[in-house]
Amino acid sequence: MNDVPDDGDHHRGGAAWAALRSSAFAIGQAWRWTPGWLIKLIIVQLLAAITPAGQVVVVAWLVRVAADGFAAYLLPLLLLCALIGLSQVLGDLSRMTDQRIRNRLRRRYQDQLMRAIARMSPQQLADEQLSSLIQACRGALFDIGRLVVQVITAVAAVITAVSLCASVWVISPIAGILVVAALLPSLMIFGWQAAMQDRAFVPVARWQRRTDYRVEQLIGQRSATELATLGSGHQVAELADEGQQQADRLIDRILVLLTRGDLVGAATTAGLLAAALAGILAGGAGGAGVSAGILGVLAGLTATRGAGFAYGDLMAIAPKVGAFRRLVGAVPGAADRSDQQVVGDVATMEADDLTVTYPGAVHPALDGFSIRVERGRIIALVGANGAGKTTAVNALLGTVDCDRGTVCIDGTDLAGTTSAGRLAHFGLLTQEFGRYEFTVDQSVRLGRPDGVASEEEVWAALDSAHLADRIRELPDGLHTQLGPQFGGVGLSGGQWQRLALARIYLRGAGIWVLDEPTSAIDAEAEQQIFAELQRTKADRITIVVSHRAWTLKGMDRIYVLDGGRVVEQGGYEELLAARGRFAEIFSEQ
Numbered sequence: 001m002n003d004v005p006d007d008g009d010h011h012r013g014g015a016a017w018a019a020l021r022s023s024a025f026a027i028g029q030a031w032r033w034t035p036g037w038l039i040k041l042i043i044v045q046l047l048a049a050i051t052p053a054g055q056v057v058v059v060a061w062l063v064r065v066a067a068d069g070f071a072a073y074l075l076p077l078l079l080l081c082a083l084i085g086l087s088q089v090l091g092d093l094s095r096m097t098d099q100r101i102r103n104r105l106r107r108r109y110q111d112q113l114m115r116a117i118a119r120m121s122p123q124q125l126a127d128e129q130l131s132s133l134i135q136a137c138r139g140a141l142f143d144i145g146r147l148v149v150q151v152i153t154a155v156a157a158v159i160t161a162v163s164l165c166a167s168v169w170v171i172s173p174i175a176g177i178l179v180v181a182a183l184l185p186s187l188m189i190f191g192w193q194a195a196m197q198d199r200a201f202v203p204v205a206r207w208q209r210r211t212d213y214r215v216e217q218l219i220g221q222r223s224a225t226e227l228a229t230l231g232s233g234h235q236v237a238e239l240a241d242e243g244q245q246q247a248d249r250l251i252d253r254i255l256v257l258l259t260r261g262d263l264v265g266a267a268t269t270a271g272l273l274a275a276a277l278a279g280i281l282a283g284g285a286g287g288a289g290v291s292a293g294i295l296g297v298l299a300g301l302t303a304t305r306g307a308g309f310a311y312g313d314l315m316a317i318a319p320k321v322g323a324f325r326r327l328v329g330a331v332p333g334a335a336d337r338s339d340q341q342v343v344g345d346v347a348t349m350e351a352d353d354l355t356v357t358y359p360g361a362v363h364p365a366l367d368g369f370s371i372r373v374e375r376g377r378i379i380a381l382v383g384a385n386g387a388g389k390t391t392a393v394n395a396l397l398g399t400v401d402c403d404r405g406t407v408c409i410d411g412t413d414l415a416g417t418t419s420a421g422r423l424a425h426f427g428l429l430t431q432e433f434g435r436y437e438f439t440v441d442q443s444v445r446l447g448r449p450d451g452v453a454s455e456e457e458v459w460a461a462l463d464s465a466h467l468a469d470r471i472r473e474l475p476d477g478l479h480t481q482l483g484p485q486f487g488g489v490g491l492s493g494g495q496w497q498r499l500a501l502a503r504i505y506l507r508g509a510g511i512w513v514l515d516e517p518t519s520a521i522d523a524e525a526e527q528q529i530f531a532e533l534q535r536t537k538a539d540r541i542t543i544v545v546s547h548r549a550w551t552l553k554g555m556d557r558i559y560v561l562d563g564g565r566v567v568e569q570g571g572y573e574e575l576l577a578a579r580g581r582f583a584e585i586f587s588e589q
């Protein structure tokens with residue numbers, strides 16, 4: 001995962017340091033996005049934290065004056081009732097405040113994550129490890145939003161234990177110390193459990209991602225229809241279940257360890273608290289001291305478990321927050337978007353000796369690919385399946401790593417340009433174009449990073465892609481919802497492809513790369529679309545990948561690829577006459 005810098009938390013200062021940094025980040029985010037609720041939560045939790053100690057003091061007072069009559073015990077009794085009532089109210093308030101903070105933060109984190117993903121380069125998006133990390137972070141958003149609450153809860157639980165120690169101390173110093181000492185095993189056990197969970201975090205997410213992908217194939221409209229037609233959906237369902245089983249197996253293994261840890265922690269805590277009780281009884285405290293001491297120790301038991309749990313949870317969430325921060329930090333911020341501004345003015349593009357060998361491959365998929373194209377020219381890359389056309393396109397766009405070679409635009413080597421800056425020169429239509437089930441207008445505007453375009457420009461793009469007539473028929477025109485998933489209007493395969501082409505027209509980049517732009521389009525419309533491409537070619541460089549012979553007739557130059565090398569180049573007639581690879585591929589057409 002080269003693109004995701006590791007902040008080295010795990011190595012430098014260990015889990016505690018990572019937890020501290022993540023906690024500071026979570027508090028900072030809560031302060032930024034929801035300061036009012038954060039302050040309310042701190043106040044509520046602080047009050048709730050000292051209430052048990054108050055109850056111990058009041059119980060001691062109550063038992064001491066119980067025999068002195070109604071007038072003597074009325075006040076402590078009322079106070080005790082008030083404290084009990086208060087702790088209930090504070091508990092409710094705390095839960096409600098938690099919920100609000102969590103919801104607000106989860107929305108903010110989700111937004112940051114989505115925007116970070118939106119800024120990733122195609123290479124980053126294709127990185128398996130990065131994809132797993134994205135999935136892990138997506139699944140952890142709820143937890144990440146919870147961290148600030150757990151930090152405050154952990155601190156509050158420690159305050160409870162310490163204040164209880166103080167109130168029990170008066171009765172029996174040893175018991176007081178043991179109440180606080182009981183914190184230690186809880187913290188250690190829960191911390192260890194968190195480390196276990198952390199180790200399973202990414203592997204579980206990796207299986208989860210496979211499962212999700214398989215489920216998507218079952219429910220996504222295109223694949224679901226194919227699978228239903230083939231009657232093979234159950235095979236994918238089994239694959240999905242298999243992925244879930246793998247994830248569950250990892251979780252089960254962790255749960256066994258967590259349960260063992262729980263038992264050890266509970267036993268140790270109970271032992272220490274039993275010793276505390278023994279300390280109170282052996283210390284010769286009177287009835288009031290014994291009752292209040294027992295109450296304090298029992299409250300201490302709850303507080304130490306609470307502190308341990310909150311601390312463990314905090315330690316478990318901290319690495320997720322760390323991963324989230326690494327992921328969000330791995331892509332340039334919104335302020336750097338200037339390099340995404342589409343570059344429409346390109347005079348020449350020159351590729352020299354581009355060579356690509358995929359990891360694990362023996363031979364290069366692209367070998368010494370060199371071309372030079374000027375504005376106004378329309379060229380074609382042709383070749384049989386696997387000849388290296390897509391690899392050549394990706395090498396030009398910089399979305400695949402090259403062993404060697406350069407791409408220069410207007411004499412400037414693109415090697416030093418950011419991925420976004422490089423892609424800004426191109427309008428790419430791939431065969432895997434998206435079928436975005438948005439409105440027509442929203443779908444076309446995706447052609448520009450800022451989405452800014454007048455209605456006239458959107459219509460002009462649709463006109464050039466030969467889709468405008470179909471859109472004009474629709475009830476809401478440009479604002480018609482598309483696609484079946486949300487009750488929108490259905491389009492044919494070819495119409496979806498024209499919509500994708502309209503995005504490229506609207507984008508207006510200096511270099512157009514069209515990979516089989518009319519593969520789903522009927523012959524008549526194909527002719528019209530190619531005629532339009534020829535008509536409008538003057539202001540740009542156009543590179544077309546095509547398998548259809550007739551579309552190649554109007555090309556200024558055709559490059560024939562075979563086994564990753566350009567084996568022939570020239571005009572259509574010239575190449576046919578040469579009776580070489582081109583003639584071999586297209587003789588039947």
Ligand SMILES: Nc1ncnc2c1ncn2[C@@H]1O[C@H](COP(=O)(O)OP(=O)(O)OP(=O)(O)O)[C@@H](O)[C@H]1O
Pocket residue numbers: 358359361365383384385386387388389390391392
């Ligand atoms: N990501 C990859 N990892 C490894 N090998 C790859 C990868 N992508 C493509 N290849 C291999 O590189 C070679 C060239 O593939 P490429 O996709 O560039 O061919 P193409 O000419 O575009 O084919 P088609 O006409 O089928 O789209 C093929 O042998 C292919 O199997």
